[in-house]
Amino acid sequence: MQKVWAVLFGVVLALCFGLFVAAYFIPGWWLPHLANEGNWGKDVDNLFYFILWATTFFFVLTEVILVYAMFKFAGEPGRKASYTHGNHKLEIAWTIVPAAILLVIAFSQVQAWEKIKYQSRAPLPDQIIEVSARQFEWRMRYPTVKTRDDLVSNWKGDPTKANKLADRWGYDYLADFDDLHIGNEVHTWKGAQTRIYLKTRDVLHSFFLPNMRLKQDAVPGKTIPVWFQPTEANGEFKDGKWVYDKDEGGKEKVWELACAELCGWGHYKMQGHLYVHKDKASYEAWLQHALEKQNVRTREKK
Amino acid sequence: MSDSHTQDVGAHHGHTELGFIRKYIFSEDHKIIGIQFLFSGLIFLFLGGALALGVRIQLAWPNKDIPVLSNLFPHSWGHKMAPEFYTMLFSMHATVMIFFVIIPWLTGAFGNFLIPLMIGARDMAFPKLNMLSYWFMWPAFIILLASFFVDGGAAGAGWTSYPLLASINLAAPNSGMGQVLWLTSLLFVGISSMMGSVNYITTIINLRATGMTLNRMPLSVWAMFITAILQAMALPVLTVALILQLLDKTINTTFFLPPGGAPFGNWHTGPGGGQPLLWQHLFWFYSHPAVYIMILPAMGMVSDIIATFCRKPLFGYKPMVYSMVGIAGLGFIVWGHHMFQSGMDPRLGTGFMLATIMIALPSAVKTFNWLGTTWGANIQYTTAMLNALAFVSMFVIGGLSGIFMAATPVDVYFHDTYFIVAHIHYVLFMSSIFGIFAAIYFWFPKMFGRLMSERLGKIHFVLTFVFANCTFFPMHIIGIGGHPRRYADPTLYKFLEPLQGLNVFMTVCAILLGLTQLIFVVNFFLSLVWGKKADRNPWHSNSLEWSAPSPPPHGNFETEPVVYRGPYEYGHPDHNEDYLPQFDPSTVGRGTPVHAH
Structure with missing residues (x-):
């Protein structure tokens, strides 16, 4: 019976995810028509999609783990949870991997930003x-x-x-x-x-x-x-x-x-x-x- | 709270019994002050919510005849909502929710209630200052409420109050007296917060019980500590900004008026010598850290609640503390990301972008550690736990959506669209408010000696979880579609036409979300009187507040508590029970009690 809570979270999160996917296909629900594709407009959209994929990956990863854990480890009387205060290797892994991805996101945008706004770059x-x-x-x-x-x-x-x-x-x-x-x-x-x-x-x-x-x-x-x-x-x-x-x-x-x-x-x-x-x-x-x-x-x- | 002080504690600590006014009104007891903040926050939550519904109704049916409601608008407005009234609605909605609900709840209510109890102190370091910090909110309350009734109405230049719109009296109908009162009111809020934060810092440094080393403090206390430092460092800057704008408005200084001035109709401001962008720098230097002030305490409390109901030690205590310190530190050098399109030098934008992207890292680390805590747990699905888990799952969305705006080129498009409105509501409603709900359900028995109804609590949770997502998630979509924020009538624009259906849907869900909160109020007040009596430790939790009676008497503890271990010893293999409180003298998992000072 406790597991129903995992289902509630799963359904609501899946619906949110579904709305995002549906919006891409419904006319007028996504980015307006891009009219400077040959110029930096394309850079903006490409970067948007790149971040969208990266964030979607982490969204699915974390929410699936959460909902799975909520389902799998729903409380049962008499059971004791596993006793651990953490894991040093895991901490290092989940610090370094997102840090690397974030640095890629950070540096991949510098050029487009310069093109759009730096006055020294004005054509x-x-x-x-x-x-x-x-x-x-x-x-x-x-x-x-x-x-x-x-x-x-x-x-x-x-x-x-x-x-x-x-x-x-x-x-x-x-x-x-x-x-x-x-x-x-x-x-x-x-x-x-x-x-x-x-x-x-x-x-x-x-x-x-x-x-x-x-x-x-x-x-x-x-x-x-x-x-x-x-x-x-x-x-x-x-x-x-x-x-x-x-x-x-x-x-x-x-x-x-x-x-x-x-x-x-x-x-x-x-x-x-x-x-x-x-x-x-x-x-x-x-x-x-x-x-x-x-x-x-x-x-x-x- | 009528029965909250029945225990005779006077004998223990030499307190004399106080009269009603000293005990409940001008109280110096941190618990009563916390509860006072809780009640006033609850009242303002409903004011802020009503303002939000006004915003939503206008967005769904702009300038349409709405049954009943249209007749409430005066004839001079054509029985429709006037656009300046609409600007007032969203400005005051944000102001009320941020400065009168979330910050007072997190720091005022829970900071006050929890800090002394969790570190084993009898009260705050400066009880009188603590009392003043609450009573300095009252001028703010009165001035804010009065501003709705002055000529032109309450402030309508956004909660950010950018000059010149806010600083020039003639720039908008409600930029006159309404804006002056807005500034004055926030000055009082600032003074109140400053008194609180000084008190919290001192209390946490000086008044920890024997054995309560820094590394044994529950994360709630760590979070309140870091938040208080943030407030103490950022607030002076906001205060300065508020005073400068107040001077601009009242004695015609020109801190924010550029050379040359500006014409408004037939009237010209006269030449200035200031800089409109100066306000934005000063404002965001406070208000970006304020975003963390509004989330860190919730993170701390949620960590404690999750560990308790996972019946499992918190995963990665030290990384959790370090990541909060990291968020707070980086939080001071990211304010410029609100100003990427403001006309600030774009080279500064590059620097702020790097800092902003990297602040996602400590947030990610926190999320992974919460997930690590649930792994292998034995999860007890109480209402408090459900709200805490909602916090985690929604904070993921709010955190990830921030990355879009942190990326400067993408922000060129997304800036000031509904995408940012979605983002802020996923952080402040879906995260902070769920965190606050979790904390209320969790500590209610300690505050009032009675348990809230779990049945009503769960109904409230499910409906809130569903309707809140229905209200706020589609904002991402209309943001991607380019829907600008703060528009009184989006239907004028062709490119927004396809999105109008979503606006209607969100409004309907927002109304249902508002109605759902009535269940919470009913539960809150009924439980206050008829709730099941709570014993000292109804959740079998570990931290010190659970060793005190429910509710704790003035002075909190019958004997000064001694701390033997960290706060997260759940499911210890050498112990029969699945929890092992900090104050339990048994030898299992026990370090030597160390003197804190």
Whole structure:
């Protein structure tokens, strides 16, 4: 009768395990679609799966031993437990083996982390955007094609200079006059090294692109460069309109931008969208279109 | 506890009989103070639980009409939960559970009750300070409860209270008076904890009974000792942080306001000269060790309970102690893992990552030693034991899920999603609270002289075990799906749509989990009055508290106890009984009594 407790533990733990396995197969219950597979997005996912396998192994190992012991050694009147205070060799074994595995996990991630966050590793950008967060929206600033070429594209031969100019545009509002200002829309194109100059005007926010596995807090008083390279497009700008691509299931590839750091009552409302154009031409068509709309409105006001 | 002091102990130790107020209200008796912490924690557990249910209800049915409940919300909110009310709910839920339930229960209730009894002392080293440490909680209680009724409501900037959201009064409707009271309330909690920890450290070092060497202390005492040291070293930093934010909010200092300031609507803060990240460093320098403050005592108590009901010596006593020391030591250099995405220099992240990954090691060693204890045991499935085993099995999940967030690149994605919410609840609910339940069932007879009902206890355990897993385990899944935490309405997002069904499921289970706790309350209070009378040692356990009467009188022991051996001599082959208490003078397994001091 005592053994029923082992069964209870076994069933509950097995159900938890089962839910994890099932989640992998249920659409929408697992990692969102990865859109920078060709870049470090793949590193993040690979590391996730590596840790998932390692932890699953230890989960199954320890829980099976526990449930088995609960079953096998359930109390019987009159029996005496085995008398031991421990085992030196076992202690050494179960210290050294997990230590080795943990060290492997620790060192296997250093490179990916450097690639994602170390500013010295920031790749030379093809596309630069300034994102300024405030309660409760994202304000984007895009350079015109000419500004971008002047600052970055024409200096590809001199990366130090290109970086410096891009940084001045991003940090110091250089070339403020003809930039495009728009809310809650991140536009870039497939294959473009995209650099975001992330700021906030008020409280903390966090720039979260689930499909790019990218997250960075925006900190008052700081400008933080972050970068990603989409290796897949989710639509194009056609006939003055954005048209989404469809995924295998026939659903539109809507990729979202979310705020991941509590920023007040409207935290949940800081929704934006990520538009990865199929090529540079589509992006520039959109930019032209958006600039025209912006500038017409400015003129009308006068 | 009405009958807890019927024994006439005055004669033994020269105590004069005290009046009701000195005995039960402004008591200097560590046992009464412990029980006071236990009762106030129980009240706040239900407040914190109710706040959590509010959170869950909003997440399952955001902005929907809910029968009865919707009508409770004012007309001005459109009979729906206002989002700033929602931010208040989760902020205060965490605050209440961490600072008013788990820490006071583990250190205040059990630290107080167990330390003198387990080391054979008559009371704490500083009984008056001990009394003050409880009564300094009361300003905290009152201020915290009052903050629900001030203009704008209680604090809503998260239990982490990051500036500028928390530090600028206009940044949120509830960042005004509510936040000021939050800071003040926590200052009192801090003072209370500090008094407690100083007392515990002194008591454990100085007041051990004859023969109670450090290596004969039960793991509960070791855990409380290490926890007290952690608290004493980390708390000053939190206190400083709280005071700095309080100054920012009240006399417009700018410790956390960056140069240039920030605009809020038509109002501008004016220039600052501070750093918002400074708060995060100070806060987590305390609050990461606080995570261990909230788990180490439970680990210690669970170790004692598991050994008792395995009827077998604890496997690897010294590795267990060393691993707790290791957790505490490493615990001071891992705080930066809360800040991987905060804008802190990513090179620091690499260092914090290494320390964080390695802290999994002592936790693993502890788990293996618990498993080693059950191997070859003769397990008695009491309610206390079931809760202790639940602690072990759930701590494995909570420990392993932490590794995902410790890995910096994976944390880029998982940071501030529901995965971390799952992780913290597997550590703090599924581990600490199961540990606390185990401890309550186990030491209840010593506290009150009566046994809790095993039948009700087992019903409570099974339902809690099932519903808690149903409530918290799916959080891992929605976390993997990218569900951000602290969202008042996740349904706005396309990528969260498939996860909404799980949100509803978790809410239903959370409500059932909450209702289940009523069984515990019924059991607790009925057993207090009608429970079966307990003798001195109802579980046939080994440590010193079981040599005292149940409940122990003021002064604890009739004669000063002498300790002859370690606390885990179960199933000794040369002894007829399957337990051999520390205070048993028989020659079996006996070392010479050594003087502790």
